[in-house]
Amino acid sequence: MTIRPESTFIEQKETMEIKRLHVGKRLSEVAIHNETVYLAGQIAEDTTQGIDGQMREVLGHVDRLLGEAGSDKSCILSCNIFISDMDNFPGMNDVWDEWVAQGHTPPRATVEAKLANPACLVEVCVIAALR
Numbered sequence: 001m002t003i004r005p006e007s008t009f010i011e012q013k014e015t016m017e018i019k020r021l022h023v024g025k026r027l028s029e030v031a032i033h034n035e036t037v038y039l040a041g042q043i044a045e046d047t048t049q050g051i052d053g054q055m056r057e058v059l060g061h062v063d064r065l066l067g068e069a070g071s072d073k074s075c076i077l078s079c080n081i082f083i084s085d086m087d088n089f090p091g092m093n094d095v096w097d098e099w100v101a102q103g104h105t106p107p108r109a110t111v112e113a114k115l116a117n118p119a120c121l122v123e124v125c126v127i128a129a130l131r
Contacts, residue, residue, distance in 0.1 A: 055095040
């Protein structure tokens with residue numbers, strides 16, 4: 001084990017900037033740190049849609065936020081999807097399969113969960129590398 005001088009650690013800590021986008025009172029939509037982009041869970045604004053419409057809208061939010069951060073869907077490192085009912089799993093997957101960058105499919109988990117807004121059918125959390 002190598003012990004670094006304390007001054008080296010302090011210098012490194014000062015250069016590790018965290019950039020946040022769309023900062024709100026409760027959360028930021030995006031945090032960028034160490035060449036990695038973290039998105040808050042994305043949900044549909046139009047909750048009158050079925051799973052297909054909500055998933056398309058959510059993935060549109062993901063595309064937009066990744067673009068603003070300097071990344072895109074081909075750089076996704078990990079994706080967690082929360083759906084309110086596993087009966088929606090096939091429809092969610094159909095939209096995902098149309099959208100995901102082939103050859104760049106990320107590790108993904110899908111979990112049935114009671115979402116904060118009962119009208120929301122899906123929430124997507126993404127971690128990506130910068131381009």
